[in-house]
Amino acid sequence: MDEGERLQKVLARVGLGSRRTCEELIAEERVRVNGEIAELGRRVHPDVDLVEVDGAPIGIRPDLVHYLLNKPAGVVTTAADPQGRPTVVELVPAEPRVFPVGRLDLDTEGLLLLTNDGELANRIAHPSHGVDKEYLAQVRGTPSRAALRALREGVELDDGPTAPAQASLTAEGLVKLTIHEGRNRQVRRMLDAVGHPVERLIRTRIGPVADRRLAPGAWRSLTGAELRALERAVADAGRITSGPGRDAR
């Protein structure tokens, strides 16, 4: 990985003051990188490292909104549908304009983020940062232990094998599956591949964000704590995937 950028330069770019002022912020120990107090001279990768000033990620800006929607079945994950079906953006405020982060199939229910924060959206959606996503799938039949093991170890799909996942049976015919890739119809295809087609699919968690009480069709803003946890999850996932000495971008 290259050396990154000087921290005071990154802070100045997001509007925290001149480089000199930003150096003072660092000297006053008000800046943390990945949870640790930063020292002068520190270099960072702003798209991977979590930089906080006085406890707030520098990415947070008042003009940015981050919504968590519980998508009902039958709603499309696009901004506009040529066939006139209801869309997820119609379920949240029209202004400021937001877009969905990733996508859920027409018939998939559950948690979906919508935001006007393009940078965070890209980082969440980018496979090298892929935060884990948890799904609850009601399937035909009840998967055997061997089928669950296959889901965990990776199944062969027509676009290649899946990465290791977490899979468990929570009740008869109810599979909890956690993946961090985001391929098209991935959960449905994985369960098809082990002989248990999905009858109902719900996304129950996006990285650190979950909400069992949000009703279908309802939305709310992410809390500051959720946003920070999400920023951190994206930074951690980028580091884990890139490993030492490789460029995460």
Ligand code: URA
């Ligand atoms: N996997 C699927 O198969 N469908 C979704 O909507 C999301 C993940």
